[in-house]
Amino acid sequence: MSVQDRAIPASPAANSTLVPELRNFVDGEFVAGDHFFDDVNPADGTVIARVSEAGANVVDAAVAAARRALRGEWGKAGVWQRAALLYKIAEGIEARFNDFVQAESADTGKPVALASRLDVPRAAANFRVFADLIKTAGLEAFETETPDGKQALNYAVRKPIGVVGIITPWNLPLLLLTWKVAPALACGNTVVVKPSEETPASATLLAEVMRDAGVPSGVFNLVHGFGEGSTGEYLVSHPDVNAITFTGESRTGAAIMKACAPGVKPVSFELGGKNAAIIFADCERDETIQQMSDAVFLNTGQVCLCAERVYVERSIFDWFVSAMKHKAESLQIGWPQDRSTNMGPLISRTHREKVLSYFRKARQEGATIVTGGGVPEFGDERDNGFYVQPTILTGLPESACCVTEEIFGPVCHIAPFDSEDEALAMANDTEYGLAASIWTSDLKRAHRVARQMNVGITWVNCWFLRDLRTPFGGVGLSGIGREGGVHSLNFYSELNNICIRL
Ligand code: NAD
Ligand code: 6OH
DSSP states (O other): OOHHHHOEEOOHHHHHSSSOEEOEEETTEEEOOSEEEEEEOTTTOOEEEEEEEOOHHHHHHHHHHHHHHHHSHHHHOOHHHHHHHHHHHHHHHHHTHHHHHHHHHHHHOOOHHHIIIIIHHHHHHHHHHHHHHHHHOOOEEEEEEOTTSOEEEEEEEEEEOSEEEEEOOSSSHHHHHHHHHHHHHHTTOEEEEEOOTTOOHHHHHHHHHHHHHTOOTTSEEEOOOOSTTSHHHHHHTOTTOOEEEEESOHHHHHHHHHHHTTTTOOEEEEOOOOEEEEEOTTSOHHHHHHHHHHHHHGGGGOSTTOEEEEEEEGGGHHHHHHHHHHHHHHOOBOOTTSTTOOBOOOSOHHHHHHHHHHHHHHHHTTOEEEEOOSOOOOSSGGGGSOOOOOEEEEOOOTTSHHHHSOOOSSEEEEEEESSHHHHHHHHHOSSOOSEEEEEOSOHHHHHHHHTTOOSSEEEESOSSOOOTTSOEEOSGGGEESEESHHHHHHHTEEEEEEEEEO
């Protein structure tokens, strides 16, 4: 689809409609671009906002503002001053907690219960953790012997990289955006942020929080729009952007890498996954089923860390499949606003088409559909939304596309295994390498298997348990680099080593 097809020309009528208008935030001001596009609520397909698409001119202005801000008071702000501002931003998010929950839920269709428990608290935590970290980060130092028997002192100082372009997806919009904005600001950079076109609202609220917290103009800039041929492409190929940090699909990462090549811009990529879970017969059963239900269905399966491939020791295979079936069929699929809802719709009609196409392929490839495989019917406006049934597949060969390709929906394939080696071989037989989980009561086996997984993070008897100080990222098609803790500080700063002969 071209930009022209997607965009609605700006007209006076745009302001007279009842839907709010979401604008770009550049140099401390909300500004409109030349076109608008629709922000759709996936629960019922209604248009909830019109979003101003940032053209190349708006992206230019945002990058220029970010560059100027580096030379201004922000460039001179010390670590304690920056940390104090980050705490204020965290407080600002908490002060508007409900606004953020409502915005995130309306854009994504995720249950308000989930946004209240996960997305919004994590956004505030991201700012607090990186404020704490930057205050306590020491300098690397070495005493060095010189060839003439004297000494030199080496120490490395951290400097900002400069203007950082931040591009994020729609599944955990505020969580993933602040996961990058917080360390970038902690390290003294300025940012130009492009959230997903599907989920512009929480980032727009964050711009208000930034303004109200007293973040100097130009330090945080927000541009709305699409990827290829639009805002995202303008941002990643902009010659005055010093680094790009991106979360999204692996093939988008590849396109961004190409755009960054001419300027040799550093990139940090958190990409897709086709994550395995290995369930041993000695697992703690109730706990495993409880958490595996989240690992497959949380956020309607739209978490990069979700388990889409589940390998179960043969002696408990039947039990596991039937317990997961029960869990899937007990999920409350419904209106996101209803506090008892624990599964919402997929993000968009297009994404639902993709997920349904995998259900069709699964049938063609000979899968048993244990449960789900279709679209639920409600008899109300939700039938205009983008819901699918939680789905469990069995019986596919390891080469089937539903076992090798990321589906990004509430679906997993469950296969039996007979030995630890076989489970490991199947789990590692993928081009991706983001996350894995292992479920066992045998501590020695847990250590042994965990270190053989070709992934960035392995959970044992838990899933999506995050400590923000730890390295996070993936191998293979799942990403480049690590963020989290000192790894984020290292990406978002340049180290200048100073060697002094004493
Ligand atoms: P996507 O790659 O389609 O889009 C992500 C962002 O990139 C959006 O803001 C989009 O507008 C922008 N974009 C697209 N093409 C671009 C281009 N050519 N240049 C610049 N920007 C461009 O991803 P999505 O569909 O929004 O998100 C789902 C994907 O994200 C899944 O593959 C999922 O696994 C992955 N993901 C990974 C992680 C992780 O931490 N590894 C976290 C969340 C999501
Ligand atoms: C992907 O959908 C989830 C990614 C999670 C994180 O990046 C995180 O920091 O928890």
